Amino acid sequence: GESVGLHLPTLSVQEGDNSIINCAYSNSASDYFIWYKQESGKGPQFIIDIRSNMDKRQGQRVTVLLNKTVKHLSLQIAATQPGDSAVYFCAENVEGNNRLAFGKGNQVVVIP
Amino acid sequence: DAGVTQSPTHLIKTRGQQVTLRCSPKSGHDTVSWYQQALGQGPQFIFQYYEEEERQRGNFPDRFSGHQFPNYSSELNVNALLLGDSALYLCASSLVGQQNTGELFFGEGSRLTVL
Numbered sequence: 001g002e003s004v005g006l007h008l009p010t011l012s013v014q015e016g017d018n019s020i021i022n023c024a025y026s027n028s029a030s031d032y033f034i035w036y037k038q039e040s041g042k043g044p045q046f047i048i049d050i051r052s053n054m055d056k057r058q059g060q061r062v063t064v065l066l067n068k069t070v071k072h073l074s075l076q077i078a079a080t081q082p083g084d085s086a087v088y089f090c091a092e093n094v095e096g097n098n099r100l101a102f103g104k105g106n107q108v109v110v111i112p
Numbered sequence: 113d114a115g116v117t118q119s120p121t122h123l124i125k126t127r128g129q130q131v132t133l134r135c136s137p138k139s140g141h142d143t144v145s146w147y148q149q150a151l152g153q154g155p156q157f158i159f160q161y162y163e164e165e166e167r168q169r170g171n172f173p174d175r176f177s178g179h180q181f182p183n184y185s186s187e188l189n190v191n192a193l194l195l196g197d198s199a200l201y202l203c204a205s206s207l208v209g210q211q212n213t214g215e216l217f218f219g220e221g222s223r224l225t226v227l
Contacts, residue, residue, distance in 0.1 A: 041220075043218035045218070099168050100147075104154055
């Protein structure tokens with residue numbers, strides 16, 4: 001399938017290592033944030049979300065950190081696997097009701 | 113339980129033509145949103161439909177219009193196509209009142225190429 005990751009910041013990570021992807025958001029009034037994974041030729045897939053009243057949330061192998069002071073999100077992937085190779089987007093819920101504003105995306109390439 | 117389905121998956125048009133893209137939401141969902149994703153960019157919100165009406169709209173010209181049917185499926189229409197309309201068009205479905213819950217699902221998209 002075609003790539004969605006052209007000209008994107010790229011993180012190359014060795015299989016088994018941890019990955020950290022960063023995102024800056026723009027709207028200080030946003031109260032809900034989501035990380036999506038997008039594989040080549042596919043639609044975005046939900047990974048994990050966090051509300052603005054939290055600063056950390058953990059899922060299976062993933063952790064999202066939220067720093068509202070500097071409007072910064074990060075996604076940590078533990079023990080990165082080849083199947084984690086994809087483009088990762090953060091998104092903020094603008095004005096509620098699932099109207100999302102997406103960041104620019106980061107491509108993760110896992111080296112076996 | 114079918115997820116969000118979109119058609120067609122790929123299509124090619126020429127400048128000035130019109131295009132219609134279709135979306136069936138996930139079973140049980142009543143709200144459909146459309147996004148445009150240019151190559152190498154994040155998705156951009158176009159508009160959202162609920163109860164057969166446009167409820168929210170992003171910064172897109174009137175050439176972009178839509179429709180929602182009683183069965184909650186939706187169409188995106190783009191008139192007078194420009195080269196810059198070439199993109200992946202994504203449909204996302206959700207259930208009204210379920211915002212901020214992660215209950216927002218994307219389809220695989222329709223890849224439009226304008227020549």
